[in-house]
Amino acid sequence: MSHGAETEQQRLAALARYAVLDTLPERAFDRVTHLAARLFGAPIALISLVDQDRQWFKACLGLDTRQTDRSLSFCAHAILGDGVMVIPDARQDPRFAGNALVTGEPFIRFYAGAPLVTPDGFKLGSLCVIDPQPRAAFSAEDQAALTDLAGMVVSELELRFTKRELETEAQGRAQMVSFLRETQAVNEALLGVSTLTQLDLPPQDTAAFAIELVAQAAQVNWAALAAVEAGGSSALNMWNVTPAGQAFSDLMPRALPPGEGIVWSVAQGVEARYEQQYAALPGASEAVVQAGAQAIAWLPLGTYGGQAFVMIFAVLRPEARWSARQRELFEAAANVMRQAMSMREITRQAEASARTDLLTGLGNRRAFLEDAELPAGQLAVVDVDGLKVVNDTQGHAAGDELLRVFGQALRDGCPPGGAAYRIGGDEFALLRPGTDDGTLGAWVAGAVAAVHRAGFPDAGASFGVSQWPGGSEDHAAALQQADHRLYEQKRSRAPSR
Structure with missing residues (x-):
């Protein structure tokens, strides 16, 4: 990638996207510099991020400062190349012989820096090791190891970015909950669902507990969680919110025919479906109608682990209709659950990527x-x-x-x-x-x-x-x-x- 003015602005924008400059030290990054220092026997190891007018150190082992002018930065040169930049003796290199970091503290002689390359190709800075003593060589194996460690730094930055994005989404959910505080029951239910998503529970368990909370707040008679497998099977977990719901449960099968019914169509999409008069539907189950089903709602919760989840609510009272408040509660709870499932999947993938060697698929x-x-x-x-x-x-x-x-x-x-x-x-x-x-x-x-x-x-x-x-x-x-x-x-x- 070229380094013209436009590209440099894009690189700086990519750096800003990670929101990492001027943040506190973090153990994950400090561990990389300690590992690099031990691996290469260097007294100084840095994670350097090259800003517009300075280089700032996210992790700094062996130096007392957190930043220097960009004009003094070795790493600003390292990001111009495609591989590891190795300087055996800075005093013999015309680019750096007069550099204040060479003629004065920390008296840099040897330098090796691997660029921190983002997935979209921008070089944010470098992971470097420094020695006040010159070195004759830095082998290809050493360069490969330093490059691998630089990749670990980028993976940590990506994971950190993903977590920050998810925190932003969580804040959005909190604002949504606040907006929908129309009644105490709705408020408590949505807060309960939001709290559930923060717990370390399997997504299916989180959805099950959330459905119980919402069913109580919405005053329905019956609720269920359908899990639709990609291979064709579908299972129902049911809750009888009122005694009338028991008769309804007795008529409902625990498994649904593959590819048939409203559950399947809702599971394949993103739109909820509300029926105000179930008995008027073509093909409505006579047994379900006889059990007293009036209004039924199906809401998709998204996909996790190869399963598509749908939450279902039913009201058995005569002449019952879905109110605007009930719909708002259902939609809000379903939205929180969809975001939670998406967050779990994104986090799982990010954590797996940060621990995986891309070439072999083995752990790194x-x-x-x-x-x-x-x-x-x-x-x-x-x-x-x-x-x-x-x-x-x-x-x-x-x-x-x-x-x-x-x-x-x-x-x-x-x-x-x-x-x-x-x-x-x-x-x-x-x-x-x-x-x-x-x-x-x-x-x-x-x-x-x-x-x-x-x-x-x-x-x-x-x-x-x-x-x-x-x-x-x-x-x-x-x-x-x-x-x-x-x-x-x-x-x-x-x-x-």
């Missing part, structure tokens, strides 16, 4: 660190051998395919209770409970066989195994030991890459 380094409290067992750190040769001879697209096939094979061959992660460029981690009975070796061998079948006959894998403590123990030693044994294995045989 963040997922590995967050899953550290899995049961005690065995840890294997695995390195794909031959990746550099494939990249050099066949191109990086082929190298990506090698990693993708290897990762998918690890996922497909995962033993019960096990887990696989991609924690770096060509580095994977495997966890399994119990003691090593050869399963880890067979697991890795199966992945190697898969890449051979996929057209990479010279690729292989090295791995080191250590005991995984599980629980809340310090896992750094286990990771270090497995890594050490991995490189011992590499040294014990001729390298294949």
Whole structure:
């Protein structure tokens, strides 16, 4: 993407969209800088966001300031490129030799920065590591790892943005509830429904409790929640709000014929349906009419987990009609529930994306660190051998395919209770409970066989195994030991890459 004046304005607008500048420190971002500092042995690690006239640090390890002028910013240069910007010795680089951050505190010599690239391609800043001592090199593997960590930062920004959007929606729901305070009963019901959506309950349970609240406030005789499966089945959970509702429930089936009836048509759309005289409907059930059904309402609640939900209310009193107040209550409650279901789905997808390596579909380094409290067992750190040769001879697209096939094979061959992660460029981690009975070796061998079948006959894998403590123990030693044994294995045989 070019960096003309118009594009820079678009980049600044993208940065503003995240509403992150001048916010307080957050643990999720601080963890990334601490991890980067440990991984690369750097005393300074920063998450730098490049604003119009300054660079501001969302996370700042090793510096006492939270911002500097953009004219002094190394990261302002890093966002102009497409990859990691590496400066072995800033005093030898004419762009930075006279920079006040080089000639004075913090006396920058070595710098490596990976751009923070949004899903729509804008570079907000960089994740960088800094050393007051020059370094001769920063390997391709190091650059790949720094890029992965930068991707974790962007995932955190996306998750933070999504949560902020959902909070805005929640505020909108609160305003809607306030607007509809016509009676105390309606007010209490809507507040109850809104409160339910904030609880950590499965969406179907939330809907069930909400329907009970609304049914009481609307003074109906009977209510139900229909769950329509994509495969064709439909089930009803029913509540008898009054004794008259019991006879009505006795006549209603627990399962509905696939693809038939008003429930199915409402479930496929977004519009509610109100019938003031059910008996006058063509094809109305004679048994339901005899039970006294007068007015029936069907309202769609949206889809979650492959099911479409519809809430149903019925009044059995003679000459009953749906009032404007009842409709307002039904619509308000249904709107809150639809937003809640959508919010749950958006949050689930955002959290899953932030923990997933896009190339292989495995858990990423963040997922590995967050899953550290899995049961005690065995840890294997695995390195794909031959990746550099494939990249050099066949191109990086082929190298990506090698990693993708290897990762998918690890996922497909995962033993019960096990887990696989991609924690770096060509580095994977495997966890399994119990003691090593050869399963880890067979697991890795199966992945190697898969890449051979996929057209990479010279690729292989090295791995080191250590005991995984599980629980809340310090896992750094286990990771270090497995890594050490991995490189011992590499040294014990001729390298294949």
